[in-house]
Amino acid sequence: MAPETPLPPGSVIGILGGGQLGRMLAMAAAEMGLAVHIFSPPGDNPATDVARSATIAAWDDTAALEAFAAAVDVVTYEFENIPVATAEFLAARKLLRPGVRALAVAQDRMNEKELARSLDIDVPLFAAVDAASELAGARTFVGLGGRHAILKTRRLGYDGKGQAVIRSDDDAAAAWRAIGGVPAILEEMIPFTREISVLVARGIDGSTRAFDVPENRHRHGILDTSTVPASVTPGVARRAIAIGETIAAELDYVGLLAVELFVVGDGDDAALLFNEIAPRVHNSGHWTTDACLVSQFEQHIRAVAGWPLGDPRRHSDVVMTNLIGADAETWVSVANEPDARLHFYGKAESRPGRKMGHVNRIRRMAG
Amino acid sequence: MAPETPLPPGSVIGILGGGQLGRMLAMAAAEMGLAVHIFSPPGDNPATDVARSATIAAWDDTAALEAFAAAVDVVTYEFENIPVATAEFLAARKLLRPGVRALAVAQDRMNEKELARSLDIDVPLFAAVDAASELAGARTFVGLGGRHAILKTRRLGYDGKGQAVIRSDDDAAAAWRAIGGVPAILEEMIPFTREISVLVARGIDGSTRAFDVPENRHRHGILDTSTVPASVTPGVARRAIAIGETIAAELDYVGLLAVELFVVGDGDDAALLFNEIAPRVHNSGHWTTDACLVSQFEQHIRAVAGWPLGDPRRHSDVVMTNLIGADAETWVSVANEPDARLHFYGKAESRPGRKMGHVNRIRRMAG
Numbered sequence: 001m002a003p004e005t006p007l008p009p010g011s012v013i014g015i016l017g018g019g020q021l022g023r024m025l026a027m028a029a030a031e032m033g034l035a036v037h038i039f040s041p042p043g044d045n046p047a048t049d050v051a052r053s054a055t056i057a058a059w060d061d062t063a064a065l066e067a068f069a070a071a072v073d074v075v076t077y078e079f080e081n082i083p084v085a086t087a088e089f090l091a092a093r094k095l096l097r098p099g100v101r102a103l104a105v106a107q108d109r110m111n112e113k114e115l116a117r118s119l120d121i122d123v124p125l126f127a128a129v130d131a132a133s134e135l136a137g138a139r140t141f142v143g144l145g146g147r148h149a150i151l152k153t154r155r156l157g158y159d160g161k162g163q164a165v166i167r168s169d170d171d172a173a174a175a176w177r178a179i180g181g182v183p184a185i186l187e188e189m190i191p192f193t194r195e196i197s198v199l200v201a202r203g204i205d206g207s208t209r210a211f212d213v214p215e216n217r218h219r220h221g222i223l224d225t226s227t228v229p230a231s232v233t234p235g236v237a238r239r240a241i242a243i244g245e246t247i248a249a250e251l252d253y254v255g256l257l258a259v260e261l262f263v264v265g266d267g268d269d270a271a272l273l274f275n276e277i278a279p280r281v282h283n284s285g286h287w288t289t290d291a292c293l294v295s296q297f298e299q300h301i302r303a304v305a306g307w308p309l310g311d312p313r314r315h316s317d318v319v320m321t322n323l324i325g326a327d328a329e330t331w332v333s334v335a336n337e338p339d340a341r342l343h344f345y346g347k348a349e350s351r352p353g354r355k356m357g358h359v360n361r362i363r364r365m366a367g
Numbered sequence: 368m369a370p371e372t373p374l375p376p377g378s379v380i381g382i383l384g385g386g387q388l389g390r391m392l393a394m395a396a397a398e399m400g401l402a403v404h405i406f407s408p409p410g411d412n413p414a415t416d417v418a419r420s421a422t423i424a425a426w427d428d429t430a431a432l433e434a435f436a437a438a439v440d441v442v443t444y445e446f447e448n449i450p451v452a453t454a455e456f457l458a459a460r461k462l463l464r465p466g467v468r469a470l471a472v473a474q475d476r477m478n479e480k481e482l483a484r485s486l487d488i489d490v491p492l493f494a495a496v497d498a499a500s501e502l503a504g505a506r507t508f509v510g511l512g513g514r515h516a517i518l519k520t521r522r523l524g525y526d527g528k529g530q531a532v533i534r535s536d537d538d539a540a541a542a543w544r545a546i547g548g549v550p551a552i553l554e555e556m557i558p559f560t561r562e563i564s565v566l567v568a569r570g571i572d573g574s575t576r577a578f579d580v581p582e583n584r585h586r587h588g589i590l591d592t593s594t595v596p597a598s599v600t601p602g603v604a605r606r607a608i609a610i611g612e613t614i615a616a617e618l619d620y621v622g623l624l625a626v627e628l629f630v631v632g633d634g635d636d637a638a639l640l641f642n643e644i645a646p647r648v649h650n651s652g653h654w655t656t657d658a659c660l661v662s663q664f665e666q667h668i669r670a671v672a673g674w675p676l677g678d679p680r681r682h683s684d685v686v687m688t689n690l691i692g693a694d695a696e697t698w699v700s701v702a703n704e705p706d707a708r709l710h711f712y713g714k715a716e717s718r719p720g721r722k723m724g725h726v727n728r729i730r731r732m733a734g
Contacts, residue, residue: 006699009711009724027394030417033698033711033724050397052416293657293708293729302702311705315682331400332373335669338678341660344376344400357376357400362660 004204007073007305009033014072014094016086017079018045018054020345020355021281024289025078026050028297034305039068046346047078059086069093076255076304080106080279081156097204097254097304102279105251108154109185109276116274119246123274124262125188128154132176138186139172148189151175153182159353160221165189190273192262196230196237197284198244201256201299204306208248210241211296211312214320216260216284222353226284226320228291235268247277256300258282283322283355290341290360291318317363328356337361371571373673374440376400380671381439381461383453384446385412385421387712387722388648391656392445393417395664401672406435413713414445426453436460443622443671447473447646448523464571464621464671469646472618475521476552476643483641486613490641491629492555495521499543505553506539515556518542520549527588532556557640559629563597563604564651565611568666569620570676577608578663578679581687583627583651589720593651593687595658602635614644623667625649650722654687655679657708657727684730695723704728 007013013029015022018040026036027050036051041058048054053071057064059082069075074095077087080103087100105111109126116123127138129151142149153162164175166186176184195218200210215230216223230237244259251257260275285296294302294310302310323330328350334342337359344357374380380396382389385407393403394417403418408425415421420438424431426449436442441462444454447470454467472478476493483490494505496518509516520529531542533553543551562585567577582597583590597604611626618624627642652663661669661677669677690697695717701709711724 006702009695009698009713010715023397027397027417030390030394030713031710033713035416035713049402049419050394050417290660293706308703310702313705328376331376335373335677336675338680339660343398346376346397346400346402348377 004306006307007034010035011073011305012037012052012071013301013304014039014068014075015047015051016040016075016077016082016090018043018047019078020046020347021078022047023050023345024295024297025076025281025301028295029301031298032301032305032307034301037068037072039065044348049346059083062089065089066093074304074306076300077103078280098257098279099252099254102251102253102257106277106279107156109152109157110154112276113185113187113274115247115250119250121243121246121274122272124190127186129184129186132173132181135172135176135186139166142186142188147191149186150189151179151184151186153179153184155183160218163221190262190264192264192273193266193270194231194263195275196232196240196261196263197226197282198240198259198261199256199282199285199288199296200241200244200248200259201296201303201309201312202245202248202253203303203309204254206249207309208245209299209309209312210244211285211288211292212314213237213240214284214287220353222324222355223283223322225322226287228287228314228318232263232270233268236263236270236272240272243272243274251279253279255279255303256281256285256296258284260284283358284320286343286358287318287320287360288312288314289343290362291316319361319363321359321361322355323357323359325350325352325354325356331357334359339363371673373675374401377402378440378672379404379419379438380668381406381435381442382414382418383407383442383444383449383457385410385414386445387413387714388445389414390417390712391662391664392443392648392668395662396668396672398665399668399672399674401668404435404439406432411715416713426450429456432456433460441671443667444470445647465624465646466619466621469618469620469624473644473646474523476519476524477521479643480552480554480641482614482617486617488610488613488641489639491557494553496551496553499540499548502539502543502553506533509553509555514558516553517556518546518551518553520546520551522550527585530588557629557631559631559640560633560637561598561630562642563599563607563628563630564593564649565607565626565628566623566649566652566655566663567608567611567615567626568623568663568670568676568679569612569615570670571621571673573616574676575612575615576666576676576679577611578652578655578659578666579681580604580607581651581654587720589691589722590650590689592689593654595654595681595685599630599637600635603630603637603639607639610639610641618646620646622646622670623648623652623663625651627651650689650725651687653710653725654685654727655681656710657729658683658685686728686730688726688728689722690724690726692717692719692721692723698724701726706730
């Protein structure tokens with residue numbers, strides 16, 4: 001079932017999920033002459049505006065999944081909280097890239113951390129917390145370095161949701177309640193110097209190509225800006241990319257993989273600690289659309305369609321800024337900035353904390 | 368009916384025509400958060416793959432046009448051979464940008480040439496030929512310079528269709544038959560040094576922004592390559608752009624206007640002669656997608672939506688090559704070129720002479 005030849009123009013890429021990542025993937029596919037079929041549950045699915053076809057159905061609607069699988073040439077996803085059962089159902093019928101394992105690992109923070117540790121990648125101290133009674137022991141272990149700890153739900157967390165900081169004994173019970181008393185992971189809080197991410201694509205032949213490493217700042221738990229180049233030395237950037245390549249190889253990954261890392265310290269000796277992966281195109285790669293010849297979206301579609309990977313070279317320095325909720329109201333002023341490229345996701349409704357678009361500000365065109 | 372404020376994200380752009388230009392316009396609009404509704408007669412309409420809505424109906428289907436006008440916020444076109452009556456019908460109901468006059472002028476080679484001449488723009492010698500009996504007189508006039516002449520249908524010509532060269536008396540009757548004996552224009556054949564085009568956008572406030580001037584080569588009457596920068600001096604490029612601005616102002620144009628020009632001679636003294644206009648995005652501007660911050664497609668949508676025009680600055684030297692008919696079969700090798708960006712139009716069927724896609728080869732990233 002695995003064609004080792006690239007899917008020709010006219011082939012159909014099935015995308016699970018109908019949000020902004022699916023929308024930008026769909027446009028990249030269309031530029032390559034590939035058609036897109038979106039599968040997503042009911043809701044605001046802006047990707048369907050730029051897709052040839054869409055199936056709006058629940059993740060467990062096997063009749064709809066069956067028809068979807070029959071209608072497409074390969075399946076990918078833009079969203080990592082798709083039920084593993086859905087992914088398995090599709091993988092049994094059609095190529096799924098990236099595969100089920102990448103999805104399953106990324107859905108559980110314990111799995112992610114254990115995978116990284118098994119690959120000799122440095123990770124913050126962590127411990128599973130499956131019940132309130134396990135919290136004290138976990139704190140003793142994680143707190144050995146004298147650091148604060150952060151309690152996170154193992155599953156379904158994103159944009160800072162499902163997280164609570166524990167600074168003292170008094171916080172512990174409240175933290176457990178705050179995250180809803182579900183299976184969790186307690187992690188030491190890393191006093192990082194900066195956060196970076198790796199955006200590495202892996203092709204069907206196992207070759208990899210990485211974009212330059214962006215430096216990411218968060219606000220209220222949501223990505224605010226990604227700046228390229230990051231303030232890390234070339235040696236640190238190479239080490240970061242090697243971490244991404246190691247994980248991608250272990251997962252026999254096909255597509256674009258994002259790995260978020262903490263940087264502690266400066267210069268070549270800075271430490272890198274694993275934070276999490278996203279088995280998909282990533283918000284911290286949105287700058288690639290305007291600063292590189294090939295965007296993360298095209299690179300992902302190239303991999304998924306079995307095409308040779310593109311050249312991720314960057315022609316400009318750039319700062320990507322998310323437009324969250326009411327930020328989107330600044331669009332006229334952004335549209336007037338000569339060095340800014342505005343991207344809107346076509347979402348029907350703006351809500352606080354909702355990603356409505358982003359702007360890439362070109363800082364310097366590199367020679 | 369003319370809002371002088373920009374249409375906000377979520378607004379709907381109506382596009383007349385469903386071909387590759389509509390497709391690339393639709394994607395540019397989607398990046399800006401604008402929805403697209405395509406109106407096109409039945410056939411291969413690849414733009415509908417990336418549009419939120421589509422009406423497939425004849426140009427004279429007034430019920431369909433009425434509903435289309437009601438469903439969109441502004442109307443533009445990607446194809447200049449839309450019946451003027453259709454454009455007038457829509458312009459009476461909704462903003463049409465560019466307007467009816469630009470369309471009417473561009474549809475008739477006599478109108479184009481007369482417009483240019485009325486604006487003191489140099490044009491080749493030309494004469495109307497409405498009947499076979501007028502051909503001899505026209506040849507006497509046009510042939511004054513001792514040059515060969517070219518007979519072209521006044522209307523509906525494109526990609527070298529509807530044209531016949533007259534080198535001697537023996538050719539004249541055959542040329543008249545070859546173009547189908549319809550109202551025509553006889554033009555002196557200009558022994559040009561090169562061909563260039565102007566890609567100038569004009570906003571609702573009358574401001575203009577031009578892209579760098581490409582140099583165009585044709586093969587079998589169809590555009591083959593556009594190379595930027597063109598081999599003309601900055602002074603010649605400025606004179607060319609001024610011609611585009613003059614025509615755009617005269618037409619009270621809103622959107623991207625293409626003007627094709629002949630260059631005769633070299634250096635600052637080179638002569639520029641008007642060839643024709645296209646009241647839309649243009650094949651010779653396809654390189655802007657990969658070599659500029661803002662593409663011709665986004666620039667057109669910005670103008671049509673009443674947004675401020677974007678910065679047409681170019682970051683790279685580039686050669687655009689059309690993939691015509693069987694050229695498209697080279698896609699795997701093009702996908703392997705590190706400096707090439709491949710664009711396919713999603714057309715269902717390849718035919719000789721049919722534009723299937725194009726490739727932008729980045730030659731040097733400019734500083």
